[in-house]
Amino acid sequence: MSSFPAVRAKVFWPRRHSKGFAIVKCERNDVDFIVSDCTNILIGGRLIYCEIDRKCMDSVVIRGIDRETSEPEILEILRMATDRKILDLFLVRGAAVDDPPCGSCEAALRKELAPFMPSNSPLSNFCYVKVFPPEPKDNFMKALITFDGRLHLEAAKALHHIEGKALAVCLSLQKIQCQQLFHSSLSCPAPVYVVIKRQLDSLFNSFKHRSGVSYNLERTEYGSYRVKISANATKAVAELRKPLEQLMKGKLVTHDSLTPTILQLLFSQEGEVPEAELTLDAKHHVICVRGSKEVKQAAEKVIYEFACSLNVSDLEEHPGSEASTCPICLCEVEDSYQLAACGHEFCQSCLVEQLESAIKSRDGFPLGCAREMCGEHILLMDLRSLLSCEKLEELFRASLGAFVASSGGKYKFCPSPDCPSVYRVAEPGTTCWPFACGACYAETCTGCHLEYHPFMSCERYKEFKEDPDSSLKEWCQGKEHVKSCPVCGYMIEKVDGCNHIECRCGKHICWVCLECFCNSDDWYVH
Structure with missing residues (x-):
């Protein structure tokens, strides 16, 4: 069973009638050549006519296009007709069609995808389809298809099948377009990267020989390293990710003599193996050691010797055992839990209630010890011990929401529905840049927070969103x-x-x- 995560594909189709003409964006020096190369060629069985856009000197207006023809079909013919680089193309659209219910669109998409999924279980086990309700001014209906992470080939065939096809509940002009690039990201801490750098470089060199594959290695603001893989097929992404996962995963080291109390004492001492990165899971009695083989062996020796040197009297003298009153409920501690950072004792149920309250109210962040005059941060190892995986995810989301809310507008959530990604807002008066979301693949302008609009100012794009015919009306005046x-x-x-x-x-x-x-x-x- 592959551990590769779900394959997500963004698909969309027009919800407005084409007005029969399109705007082509290109380099300013290429405008005359594109007009000459593309005038009087056949697109959709009709001769088209090209002219320079008099308002934007880096644009070409194409007229006479059949209203059933889609952007990809136009682009394919234009790129065959000219060797000049076409940066972007969009059809000017008018009145909206009658949108079928999102549920009907989802059912129609599932019907198209079903023949490519395994037939031994319900389709919902392998494929999830979500169609998003459009805003009144949207030009396209958008949907997200999530495939089981093991079905890379099946997903690729299904997406190829629906590309350029109109759903049964839609008009013939509403042809589906699918994303053409798939991504996957993996991260590792800086100490791990130092150890595996040579193997990573060797892997990256092998990637260079794969057609349609690219990768990017970057250091995050938190000091870890992130590898982003991009490929034009889901199978390629899966094949590239697998050796990276194996390299970054590391190895767990466990020992029966290590109890949670001993582990907390161990992690409170000065580290005797500074090259090793130790991660404690107190709930499952596990220490994760990251580093070279020699560092791992040295860490094992230190941990074992430390555990053998302790006795019961040592544990009873530990400062954390003195407190018998829970600082939260002010009653005698029941089902004691000791925080790793400060050693203060609480009722386990009181700590869980504190965390769940933070989830519901999105307040109380950053989370800290409730004992008077302490305030030490509650560490991740404690959160993992106290909360289930689902509750921990909810806590992370609440923490992120609290951070965005308290940022004073410096950060915003990705505008796609239910997307958890966050981006930094461009400072007023500075150049805006696109935020490419790694979760939903949407590209958002960090200035006006609409779809990314290269070669066009935010003010101009807002006018165009409100009235797509504004540039044509200005030209006619x-x-x-x-x-x-x-x-x-x-x-x-x-x-x-x-x-x-x-x-x-x-x-x-x-x-x-x-x-x-x-x-x-x-x-x-x-």
Whole structure:
């Protein structure tokens, strides 16, 4: 059974009609070349026309696109037509369609994915689908698909199947787009990294020969090291992660003679093996030793000798055993628990109640000893001993929420629903940068907290979100040779020729008075 975590894929599909034209972002020096290369090529069975965007000199406007054609289909043909680099492309969209219920979309997605999942158990055992309710101004419906971590090949085949396909409950223009890159991250403390650095470098060198694979090693602000793996297939990510997991996991060392009290005494002493990193799990009587083989052997010897040198009278003289009144309930201590940092005794149920109260109220952080004049921080080893894994996760989330709330706006949660990630907000007046969430893969602008918008200011992007046609309306202002079709509203630019205009909607229009006719004969009579 692989220990690789769940495979999560973000998928989305349009919820607004295309207006038949798109904006291409490119380098300013490439604009003329792209206009020349891409004018009068066929996209979706129709000839398109390209022109320079007069408002943004690094953009090209493409007109005449069939309204059923999606962004990936357009991009594929454009990149075949020109060797110039296209940075981004988006269709200008208009009215929203009638959104089917999220539950119906989830059921339709599950139906498409089911043939690729194992048939010996219910689909819910292998695949979870969540469709998020859209905001009124959203251009796309978004969904998150979570696959069982063992089904990398099945997940890849399922995503390939739904790419470019419209769900049965949606319109034909609502073609699904899937993320094209998968990520996974692993972290290790700095002392571990020092020991395994040579093996890591060897692994990274082998990664360089894999097509479509990239990795990034960085040191976090807390001093640990994080490796992020990216690949264009789930199987590749799984294969790359496995040797990294084995290298970073380390080895547990246990001994029957080590009791929780002895371990707490041991960890309160000056370390006799400074190169080793020791982690104590008092609940399970386990010490985790990280370091080289020689360091591990030295640590084992010191721990064993220390345990053998202690006797009952030593334990009875330990300062932590003097207190008999619980500082929380002020009653005689029952089911005693001794905090590792300060040695003060509490009722175990009182400590659990203190922690659960912090979870519910999101107050009382950082957590500390409740004994008067103490306030020592409650260590992670205590939290793991007192709380279940589920409660510990809740405590971490509450602690993170308290930190964000007390940051005075310096930090914010990722805007994706139910995403636990946090990012630093850009200072006013400074350059904004994208926050690429490692949990949900969303990219957020740290200035305006909307979708990341390269090559466009926050103010300009907010205007565009409120009114996607704003740039076109600005361009039309004061131009006598630009008018809108009175029937379908399509924008028409008259460059030359007579006053007989045939709109794409089929109507024959008089350019002078904008009266419409069903055929050209009626127009000429007019």
